[in-house]
Every structure is written in structure tokens, then in C-alpha cells.
Amino acid sequence: xxxxxxxxxxxxxxxxxxxxxxxxxxxxxxxxxxxxxxxxxxxxxxxxxxxxxxxxxxxxxxxxxxxxxxxxxxxxxxxxxxxxxxxxxxxxxxxxxxxxxxxxxxxxxxxxxxxxxxxxxxxxxxxxxxxxxxxxxxxxxxxxxxxxxxxxxxxxxxxxxxxxxxxxxxxxxxxxxxxxxxxxxxxxxxxxxxxxxxxxxxxxxxxxxxxxxxxxxxxxxxxxxxxxxxxxxxxxxxxxxxxxxxxxxxxxxxxxxxxxxxxxxxxxxxxxxxx
Ligand SMILES: [Zn+2]
Numbered sequence: 137x138x139x140x141x142x143x144x145x146x147x148x149x150x151x152x153x154x155x156x157x158x159x160x161x162x163x164x165x166x167x168x169x170x171x172x173x174x175x176x177x178x179x180x181x182x183x184x185x186x187x188x189x190x191x192x193x194x195x196x197x198x199x200x201x202x203x204x205x206x207x208x209x210x211x212x213x214x215x216x217x218x219x220x221x222x223x224x225x226x227x228x229x230x231x232x233x234x235x236x237x238x239x240x241x242x243x244x245x246x247x248x249x250x251x252x253x254x255x256x257x258x259x260x261x262x263x264x265x266x267x268x269x270x271x272x273x274x275x276x277x278x279x280x281x282x283x284x285x286x287x288x289x290x291x292x293x294x295x296x297x298x299x300x301x302x303x304x305x306x307x308x309x310x311x312x313x314x315x316x317x318x319x320x321x322x323x324x325x326x327x328x329x330x331x332x333x334x335x336x337x338x339x340x341x342x343x344x345x346x347x348x349x350x351x352x353x354x355x356x357x358x359x360x361x362x363x364x365x366x367x368x369x370x371x372x373x374x375x376x377x378x379x380x381x382x383x384x385x386x387x388x389x390x391x392x393x394x395x396x397x398x399x400x401x402x403x404x405x406x407x408x409x410x411x
Contacts, residue, residue: 137213138347142345151240243258244256257297278359294329
């Protein structure tokens, strides 16, 4: 990527080295639809962690663009998403990106590195442990700066779903539909976030921020983290009903779709008959 001229976003909260904290009133509320990037069950991960974590810790984290290389990269990618979505939506309210290591307290409960990057609609923050970028390279064999940027853009895609009311609609179905149906909705949410990441990629290309190999990097990453691929890796078999993110092929297709079109209106995974 070419981010030299890109303004670094100041909406980065650097919690690295601070441990668990944040002082958010959790009150036992766990939002069910936390859209994790990876195919883990967020409910289990968060509930268990919630019981062992201290309840209050109000140390302030510095906000602004970090100065280290990785922090700068993340802040610039976030800045690029702000430029793109700010142009598409005049009323765009940018999310905060929280960098952490190990564990982090969010309005959605406690997040852990092992669960991968996630977006919490309750506090409108993206949570990213930079260790995941190392995992992308080694464990998932998806190296490259654009692969990392795609992860951020995907989580920003979930923020768009918060702003346009999709999260609220999905939340309203809670408890009234089967687990299988919940998983099917989750897949549509995730594929839409992939498509929104593609929309950002389209405009980043227009802003001359992409190199020739960048799109291949993102497609490679989308392939590496499809539910089918991950399940095969972790369980040795594939169980389609338990998919929450979509197959590798679907993730690639929707990312490409957004990338080609550049229009969020074209990311309607909910009324699409074939995913
Ligand atoms: Zn997601």
C-alpha cells in the first residue's frame, strides 16, 4: 500500500501495555451479535472471560495516532476509511480503534486476542490485537499490508452496519429464531462487511493507495479465513450449518463485488438469493 500522504486518524485508543481496563459499565450485558472476524463463538469466549476479569479499572488510555510503525499504519488505514466513508455518508460518525494486547474490556464484554479482531456496536469501537496480524502471516499464511488493512476495513464495515440500523434489526430477532437461522443471518452480516471492505478498497485504489499485488493479498486473506477453511484446520471437517462468516469462496466473491462497484448499495447480502 501507498499510505505516505494519508492523514493518520486520531481516533486510535492505544491500550497496549495497559492490561484490562477502560472503566466501562458492563452490567453483565453481553451483546450477542459481536461480529468476530474469526469463526469462534463470541458468547462463550466473552462470558467465561467476564467471570475472571476485575470489574473496574479506570486507567485512561492515550488517544491519538501512535508513533510506532505498526500503530502509524493502523492509524493511516483508519484515516483512509474515514476519508472514504465520510465522502459516501455526509453524516459519517467514525468509530474508535482500540489497540490492545492480551485482553481488553469493551462494552460488549471482555475481548481476548484468541478471538481475533472484533467490533462492538455498544461502544462503536473496533478492537484489534496486533498479534493477529502476525497470525495472518504465519498461521493463516496471508501476508501483506493490504491483508491487514482488509481486516480493519472489514471491522469498519460492521460499524457501517451499526450506523445504518442493521445491527438493531438483527438484535430484534434474538430469541425468536433458531440457532441455524441465527447463523445464516450472521453469514449475511459478515459477507456484507466483506463487501463494505471492498467498497473501501475501491476508493483507496482511486486515491492511489494500492499497489499491484494488494488486491491479491486481500483475496488471499479472505480465502484463508473462510469458515470452511478454518473448520477444516481446527476440527478436520466442515459443518456448513455452524458457519457464521461464510465460506472462503463467498468471502472472496463479496469482497470483489464491493471492490468492483465501490457502492455500498450493491452490498445487499440480505436480499440476495445466492450468496
Ligand atoms: Zn466480521
